[in-house]
Structure formats: structure tokens, C-alpha cells
Amino acid sequence: MVLINIIMVFISFGLSSAHSQELPKFLTKHSLDTIRYISIDGRYAYVKKGPGVLGLVSSFRSIDFLSDAQTSDFMVKGSRAKRKLLVEIIPAVHGEYDFYKLHKIMAMDWGNSNPKEVGLGISSKLHLEDEWVSYYHPVEKILTLQNLITQKKFTIQLQAKMNPFFRPEVDMVTSDTVLYTDINEQGYAALISYNLLTQKNAIIYKAPQTATRIELCSMPNYVAIGEFPYEGVSRGSKILYLKTSQGMNLAGYTSAYTSLDEDLGNIVCTQKGVFFIKTMSQDKKLSLKVTEVVLLQPDTGKIEARTSLKHVTQLLEMDGRILIPDRGEYYVLEGRSNISDDVLKSITPTKTEELPLEL
């Protein structure tokens, strides 16, 4: 009986940490050094073809569609809506070490190669079914929201004086309401709601302590607001949960997670829950941490460890695939890890497969 109990303990321990196994590396037929964006099934890949050249490689074709100075590089970002992609052209990557450098921001149709210039800034992001784009000017501290269809622009002036290298988090919850983060003169972070029509703002959440940062992510039915400390600062962590399915009462958030640990955060919202990087143990004197990715169920507050890498620092979602960049490699947490096969897939009758032909 005792032996059975011991065996059961080991089995249950194994189950609870079933996901805490060695994660598979991300394998594609393209070199990881050149990929800037790749779809969940690997059929569409935006790759850096050469110095200053961005190309699209799909099942049907390969085309170099964007060319800039040889010293430029690119960032390609998408969203869950999969209607548009943003390209940020970064000038003089290896010769200008400048955190205030402005990137040329272009938008194009998802899976296509027809970029159109949007503006100059950094930290660009798509919102609301890819109809809106936001970007930030780090010197002027201006957040710009632009409608990609009407081209109408709105600008919001941030304070952000305490940290010259501050980057705000932005999320548009409706076509006239945008949530963004800012820090005041004393170093307190806040989540602010701004109405584009009335041009009035309201503080949704203000951090009770200085030296924390607020993160945002959202799904169609909820918004998650994370508050995490910066490195070398003793603060706790929390994640707030705002259900948006029953109306947009931004003040009606609840606490989904609270901890005294100095978690890294980097929250990613999915249907399964909220992934974030949690500190499992820490040497406070030397600021050394053991960090893993965990999955939080916001409704129940249940947390499940998903990695056993001991040193996770970043989390990235790309077209539904969740990746962990670590030491130059990419590990796959969610989604298929091996998309290096070259087999053409047949067109399914339920989906309209677009033939990206340019006439």
C-alpha cells in the first residue's frame, strides 16, 4: 500500500510537470538568422534575402519585394486577425547604436508583398482586425494611432520623462478607445484609457509602487494587465483580468494572480490562458533568478509550469505559435515545431486559398 502511494506520488508529480520537459527547437527550411516572420504552417515566410533586402517565400513563389540601404534590417509583425503585416525598416543596424532611431513603418496585406508606407516610429502594432496601427516616437514621446483604411491619424502625448528609453504598451479595445501605459515624474506606471473622439483620458490602473512596468495583452473576450518589477528592484508581481465579452467596463478588472516574486512577465494571451515568465527561485543578493514559462488560468488562478529551461527571459507569439528565444535558439512552446518539410498541401474546400498572383 505504501509502495502504491509512493508510485502514485511520482506519477502525479510527473503529470503536473508533464509539460516541463525539454522543449523542441524551432526547425524550418529557412535559416533562423534570416527569418523575420513565418506563418503557423510555414507556408509564408518573410526572410531577409540579403543586405537590405526583404523577400517573401511562399509555397508558390519567392519574391524580393522590399529593398533599402545595405545596412538596414527589418522587423515583421502580424496579429491574430491575419489581414495585415507591419514591416519596420531599421536603418544602419550595426553602425548606429541609437535607441532614438526612427524606423520606416510599412503595412501590407498578410501573405502578400505590397507594402505601403505608414509613418516613422518604433514599437508598431496592429489593432482591431488589423484596421489600426499604433507606433511611438521616442524623442517626441508621441503615440500615433492611424486607421489604415481612412488614413486618419490621432496622436497622444506621453509624459515618460523618468525613463528616456521607455516604450509604451498599447492596445485598442474599440475603434475610439485605446489603452496605453505611461510613467509619471515620480516613476509610477499607469494604464490610461484614451477616447479618440472626445480626446479625454482616464487612469484605469495606477501602480501602487514605483519601478514597475505594466504590460497588456488581449483576446476577443478579455484583456490581461500585468504589473511586474524591473531588474534589481524588490517588488511583487500581479496580473489583472478584465472580461470584455460583457461590455467594456474598463474599471471592472479582477486580480487573477498576485505574487511576492519578482517575475519577468512578458505576458502572452491565448485561448488557453495567459502565458508569462515566472520567477521560480531567486538569489536576491546577486539578482540571480531561475525563471520558467507558466500558464495562468485567469478564471481560476491556477498556474501550471510549462518549461524547465531555468533561464527564460523572453516570450514571443508569432501567428499563434509561441516561441522562447534563448541563447540564439528558438524553442517552441505552442504550435508545431518542425515545419521544415517541403510538401505542398492540397487546398481544403472549406478555406479559400488565395493565389498571391500580382497582375
Add this chain to the structure above:
Amino acid sequence: MKMWPPFLPSRYSKFLASTVLTAGLCFSFFASAQTVTTPNPTSANTLAPSNKPVISPITTPATVSYPGIIETFEKIITVDNDKFNNRSKDLTKNGRTFTDATAVTALDLEPDFLNSIILHSDPSYLKLASMAKCRFYDTILTDLLKSAEGKIKNVLVTYIDGKGNRQSSIMARKDFLTKVVNLECPETQKLINLFQVKYLDATMKDVPFEIPAGREQCQTVHLNWLTNPKTPFLCQIHEYLDQAKKGLGDPADLEQRKAVAKVLDQKITPVQKDYLQNICKHLDDEDLFCQEFLNVSFWNKISGGMEDKIYAQGICGYVMGASEPTDPQVRQCLARVNKESDLCLYPTAKNRGLTPQMNCESLSLALNYSSLRSNYLDCPAGSDQLALTNLSRLLLNFSRSEIKPFGGSCASISAGEAYEFNEKFDNDESWKLEACYDDTLNEKEVCQKIFFGSYLNNPASFTTVVATILKNMRGAETTTQCKMVSSKDFNPQILEFRTGCFIVYDPARCFMSQCKHKIYYNDRPIDFIKIKNRVTMDYFPTSLQGERFSQNYLLTHDYKKTGKSLSNVSNMVNYFKKSKGGLIHGVGCVEGLLPSFFKVQSFGQCTPTPFIIDGIIRENDKVVFVTRTAIDSLQAPRLVSWSNIFSAVRSYQRYHPLKLWTLYGID
């Protein structure tokens, strides 16, 4: 003539001598102190009926007297005192006074005299004495070593006389100096002169009171003190001042000694006194010596004057609400900083880098182990070319040259130093930022290389270039000089700004290679000067053809610094152990170095950021590095793990056109 005593007073000699003496004495005391009752001879060995002798058990003695450890040592000291006194009297009585060192051979100190020294002297000074023969003599002469008579007034020696007989003699201390020490150690007399009161100021200026940053450096510093011939004399001063202050020593001359101590006190700063107290007390214990530097709060060191108050100025400016806090304000602030760890997070805007900084406790630990020169401000938030910020930090650290007067943002210091470095090694062609104007007379465009701001009279300072253009184009006087003035300070209504040349810049929008500004000359705007290009520099080479023009190449080939690629923790640990004053520099993705500040938003994202590692903290098997990225304030390093550093450099390697590993030791 051999003078080195046969019994070397090594580190363990006191222990060994004490053990041997204690054992011997204990045995003798045991033998004499124990009282044992003699068993009744008639009862012992009584024959049992079986004819075997019956030996009765040993009975417990009625009284027992065993000496304890203290009593044992007291007796040892008493025995030694008696021995020494008797020997001295004996030698003096028999006329065995040493006169001529040249007529004898094998001159040594008597073993009993050496034992006496070991028994009565401070282990710290015994350690110093054991380093070299001349050090041993100096510690006798400076009264650091003691014998049974307290201060050594007489020296007991043995020698082989002209007839080949081993003799013993007593020698007055003065004679010991003139007849033995001056012959064997001529340096000693020079040192005695150097430490005369009239020459003490000059002597103290040459003494290096080095504050170590790190365990390895501390070990080197400690060893340097042990081998420094001036150490016995410095410790003599420390002991003299200490005794006078406490009223110890001979009461007859106490007042006189206090008067001398008062004079000496003025010639040594409080910082030097504390330092001397630490080293003289811990010459035999490197760990305790180092603890004063590495385990003490950095803020206490600033309070005590051991560290520059520039480290606290930004923090205290914010805490006290003053842009330039006064000394009393800084003291008040430092007292708070030790207790309230969050006060260090946000310094004043003057020299702001990436914020929040670490909390006061972590920052103190990092600064205790930091060795990068940080006694100036370089405004990383004002830099739009962090390669130059990082480069100038290295250059100013190695050169230790004075910071030249500058105008505009303090980022001009980095721009000026980097420009001069590139110009010196014929790489100014790579500097593309130019100020241009149309020379209508010659019908051509004239361009000159610039950096925004001014740095002494550097010809590429924007102020100097604008003045030259005004002289050429507007007939300005040859003595015309332009000044950088912040838009917050500029007021055209004031007479001061009505005449002359002023470059009015927006401090929030003025960086090294781009600057929102307006030029006024004699109250008129000047708008024909155009700025072209930007400062673009390869920190590490990005192409084979361009290798010669990268900053790292210039550092290692032209500036002649040794560069060594480091790829694992062991390399880095060994590098800090072996290198003196060396640093580690590199370029890595900031998303790996500082993940809580910068999130990865897209696949393959990497923001290359130069950084410098200038210290290492090891506890058991854990290692963390004292690191400054180019966006961190010079006075606010961070503790970064090897995982983060490796991740950042490895990610950058994948991103780099030549796949270079960009982490190098440089010394």
C-alpha cells in the same frame, strides 16, 4: 656576514613555539602540581589466598592543581620575562656588549630573543617582519615588534668571534641601527629621513592608498602593502597616534607625545588614517583587510571620504530635491540611503541613463566590485551613438586623463574623446557628420566635420566650426567664439545674449549627431549652415573590407590594447584574476541583456547595444558580473548573470553579418 636569524619568524612560528613551550611547561607543571596519595604499601600487593598479588586501584588524589590555558600562558610569559632579564643582566654583567660588526661572522639574533619577540608581538607585525630581512629590522626600529622588555631597547645577538668561538652579546638599539642595519639595509636610513615630520607631507602624497574593486585586486593590494618598504613606518605613525590618543605608553612623556601626535594628525587625512588602521591591523589577515572594502556599504565609503561623492549626487539630488546638493544634504541623504533601498532608483535628470537603477543595496554591492573609472558624467540619455559612449568610457578609463571643459550636453565628452581617438589614428574619414555652407565666392560647398557640443578647443566641436564659418562668411572677428546655450536658459531680451555667437539647443532633442538648434550671431538668426549625414561607426567590424575602420580594431592594433575573445565563465573569471585593470567589452542584444526593460516583439529582433563588464562577484558556485550597458549611467552599474550576457552576445552573433563573437577582454 650572515645576519638572518636562524629561526625564521614565519606565520606559524608563534603557534609552533607556543605549542612546544606549552607542552613542555604543561608537562613540568603537571609533574610538579599534581599531588597523589601514595597507596598503603601494606595494602598493595597483598597476596590473595591464591598467591597472586592483588594490586589495589589508584585512588583519586585529595587535591589536584592543573593550570588552565590562561594560567599556562601567563606562566610562559613569566618564564620568558625571567629568562630575558636574566640573560640581559648576565651579558651586561660579563661585559658582552657588542661593538664591532666587522670583526665577526655568522651574526644572528639569539633564539631566545626571537622567541621573546614572537611571544610579545602583534601577529600582524610578525607577518610584516617575516617578509624580508630589512622589513624585520624596520619593524624592530619602528617599535612594532616587542620583546619581554616591551619596546625593544636591547638586542641579543650571537656571533662567531675571531677565534672561531660562538659568543653572545647584548646590543643597544641605537648601536643595532648604526652597526648592523645601516650596513645590511642602507634603504632604511633613507626611509627614516622620509618619515621625518618636515618631509611627511611629500612622503604621504606618494603613498598609494589603493581602494580595491574585487577579491583578486584586493589580494594584490594586500600583498603590495606587505612588500612595501614604507609599511613599517606608516604603521609606526598609526601606532603612535593611537597610543597618544588613548594615553598609553610611558606617562612621563605622554604630553610630549600628544603634542607630536597633534602635528602628525594634521598631515594625514581621516581617510588615510582609517586605511592605515585597516592595513596595520590586518597585515596577517587578507580576508579581514578586504572585508572593509568589499562588504562595507558603498554609501558609507562615500560618507567616509573613501569614494567620490559623484556616485551619490544624482541620487541625493532627487532625494533632497536639489539639482546640486550641498555636502550636508549629501550626508543626510547617505544616512537615509543605507536604510531606504528604493531611494536609488531614480536619480536627477542631469545625468540620467536607463531607469530605474538598481536598489541601493544591490547598487552598493555592484559599486564595491566595480573598477571602471566613473568620476565624471557622460549623459547616456543624450547619446544617439552608443558606440562612442562605450568607446569613450574605455578610453578615459585607460588614459585617466582629466576631463576637458565641455559645452552643451555632457554627451559632448564622449563625442570629443571618440573624435580625437579616431583622428589620432587616421580614422576621421569614417566620421561623416558635417556642417556645410555655400561658399559663394568660390562657388562651392564647403563642409567640415563636427560633433554637437564643444570639447575644449577641438576643431570639430560644433561651436568652433560655426565660429570659423562666421569668420569666413560674415566677417566675424577672429576672436569670435560660439557658446552652446540651452533653450531653457536663452533669453534674447537679456543684453548678454544680444551680442556674440550662441547656439541655442533643445536639451530634450540634442544628441551627439543630431541636434535641434538655432544659431544666433549678434542677435540675428543664422540659417545657412546645413548639417549632413550622421555619425556611423562600426564597433566591431561588419565586413572584411571595413575591419580596419572598426573601433575595436583601432583599440587593439593602434591604441595597442590587448584584446582577448572570451566565450565562457571560466575564461572571464580567469581573465579578471590575471589581468590588472583589464575590462571586458562587447556588443549584445539588449533584449537578452536587460529582458525586463526590452521585450522581443518580433522574430529575429535584436537591438545591438555595447556594454562593459568591470567586475565579478562570486559566491560559492554563483557568478554575477558588474555590467554597464551604454545606456546605463556610469554611476549605476547592474548585476547581470552569465546567462543573460551569453544569451545577448549569442543572439547578436546570429544577427551579425560576419557571425562574430563580440565579447572581448581588453587591457
